[in-house]
Amino acid sequence: MAMTPTRCPQRHHLHFQFSNVTFFIFGPLMMFLMYPYAQKRSRCIYITWILFMVIGLFSMYFHMTLSLLGQLLDEIAILWLLASSYSIWMPRCYFPTFLGENRPRFTCLVLITTVVSTFLSFLRPVINAYALNSIAVHILYIVFQEYKKTNNKELRHIMEVSVVLWAFALTSWISDRLLCSFWQWINFFYLHSIWHVLISITFPYGMVTMALVDARYEMPGHTLKVRYWPRDTWPVGLPYVEVRDDKNC
16 A cells, blocks of 8 residues: 555565555455444445455565556545545535535535545655555544544543554554665565555444544434454454444444
8 A cells, every 4th residue: 555656665565565464354354344334324334345456466466566657546535435424424514615514515625625635645645655655544534523522431442542543553554664774784674564454454443434424414313332253252353333222223
């Protein structure tokens, strides 16, 4: 998974391919686990997980070829994943004022912006890094605002874990980029692979976070319960949501 035009040169590429395996494991698994939620909320959610797997595929292609095309495909897939997530889960209260709270109009705006950004990325590849980082900062802002609004311990916990995972992932990426000579000196070439694994874990947590936030606005008749695969009692697990009808609680 690329984020900027350059990164620290690596000796080995095989471990990059293995680090992308998580995208192909978590993608179908989350589609299965989130099936009941998607039936209640929107089947468009499946698009996000398809794009999630496409990122893994393009990332493998990029690291096998180290080509500009591979990098662009990788970054554009990330851009479209974030755009689809915006369209589905962005709370209406954060929509631009001129759109009111009209989600179809907001979706059209996101689509147009993403198409324009996609074309610009081929003309000015450096734009990708700024676009992706700007989106990440905006998502953090929304999470922070929603964190202040809620007293729900479960929602607060999943938000905290998501931000910590993202921070660790970002730290590994920045360290790989800025401290390249040091990691080469100690013969440690795996930070970029660690970035791949961490960010592939961060997205399921982020998706569940946004689903919980979204439910407060879009699913007033339902309660979402966070569950973990393979077992809730395990210290580490893959999060997903279980939809409960309030009138049956």
